[in-house]
Amino acid sequence: MTTPRARSVFLGSLPVLALVVGVVAFPLVFRNNYVQSVGATIGLYSLVALGLCLLIGYAGQVSLGHAAFYGLGAYSSAVLTTRLHWDPWLAMLVGAVLTGAVAWLVGRPTLRLHGHHLAMATLGFGIIMQIVFIEGDELTGGFGGITSIPPLRIGGLSITGDVRNFYAIWAVVVLCVMASRCLVDSRVGRALRAIHDSETAAAACGVDVSTYKVQVFVLSAVFASVAGSLYAHYITFVSPDPFSLAFSIQMLVIVIVGGSRNVWGALLGAALMTALAQQIEKTDAIKDLSDVAYGLVLVLFIVFMPAGLAGALSKGLARVRAQRADENA
């Protein structure tokens, strides 16, 4: 007899294995540079969305400021490696710590707020950070940004080009997926879900609501920061452009479409929405309609499929399983 927990870990490891196989195979199957770079981008977005998924789906808190954390990671890497000539890995680590500290400073007071207020507070923070990226001339290079950021290195191997970056990014994604799954299945994960359902009830059961909320906020910010650093070392150039409110909204769309109450939702959403965006970008007839499409997809998913793709898939799976159990009985 296996315990339900052991069973869920065993069954749960199959998707992870499938993910690893898929990641290893992707650049071998798709030899086109463009497709490989899209794959790497999906990895970056997956990483940000994964953190946001923990925050939204499990703790029930919305952030509209994750572009700021993504940007903090990217700019930390850019500034520390180009101006102070630090090692990229060290810069990434310091960026993550810095971002975590900023998230803690922002999160501690604002996470006492609920729903709408938190969304607006993080939105305000995100916009302030973009203004800082633009106006922090001497440090951030203003609109021009920072160029010639060195790539990451492993031993003598420098991680340049689409394929190596693809593998580096997705290696981090796989690690974070595994870490997130452990977190979600742990006592902390259950506490977070309790907070999502009712903060009052969770608090009554002895869950330290505000501490957990701040911790998951910091964790999700760190995920975004690492993604930002990976982005900076991959593209070797940062400017304020990508770190706008539009990015935060894009991540929200990814999480909602993929399904916020499931770790896999982040990956599904990132893959689907990025592929969709690329397709729209390539099709001249609807190229200008990308905003319309984005807004429409978001509204339709919220109204008709609030649990997202992952939610719908797991519901479908559960139904199949139930049917099979009926037949066996």
Add this chain to the structure above:
Amino acid sequence: MHLADSLLQFTVSGIALGAIYGIVGLGFTIIFNATGVINFAQGEFVMLGGLVAATLVSLHVPVALALPIAGFAVAIVGLLVQRLAVQPLTRSSVISMVTVTIGVSVLLRGVAKELWGPNSVAMAPFSGSQPLHLGTAAVEPQEVWVVATVLVIVVGVQLFFEHTMVGKAMRACAINRAAAQLAGISVDRMNLLAFGLSAGISGLAGVVLAPLTMVSYSSGTPIAVKGFCAAIVGGLGNSAGAVVGGILLGMLESLGAGFISSDYKNAFALLVLLLVLVLRPSGLLGKRTDRGL
């Protein structure tokens, strides 16, 4: 220029801009009171009002006609938004509500970009641009139009809430939705009306603002953010507070840009927002116990 003169000048131009923030804040408040929803598409209502009016004026429709038409058109958009996106989610979580109105705002922006193109649209000031003089300060006539329009809207909305049955019914919903329903008020209809009214006045704000700042498909979000700051500073749910909060913010922004740095102009309101949210989430003018929190 002497310090006192520049102080007066910055204050005067701050009031005009602040009046717009205030009216957008009032728009947030009306919807929040009736439905408990913060509508993230509020700025797009302002943007649409400006674009519709600019187009009408360019087709030689007189401003006196373009203003109400634009307000009405945006009110219709507000009704549609409530029916198609918000109402199906009435029993859903705050997160769903937040995201659906964000979706609507992205959608409206996309539609506006498609219809009016990516560039800013200009609109002539209602009565020329020969500056008026108020002591040592120069005032653009359009700024007078802005303040006057906002005044008319505020008084009108106040009269509506205090002296009409529908207005009173909407206030009843704001106080207690369940009790209002029991008293025979159709809460659903009030929700719809709140969206229409709020969109309409935001649209009008967009029309009078357009000659001052130009308007494009993307000009809604910054206005919405400031309008929301105004509503929070005034205490979310407090209509008069929203207008006062808006004017305070406008003056602060104008003085900050004049005396500190214009680079960070757009950050001032947001800093105030964060400070108020952290230190006094019920707003400067709100009561300590706020049901929104």
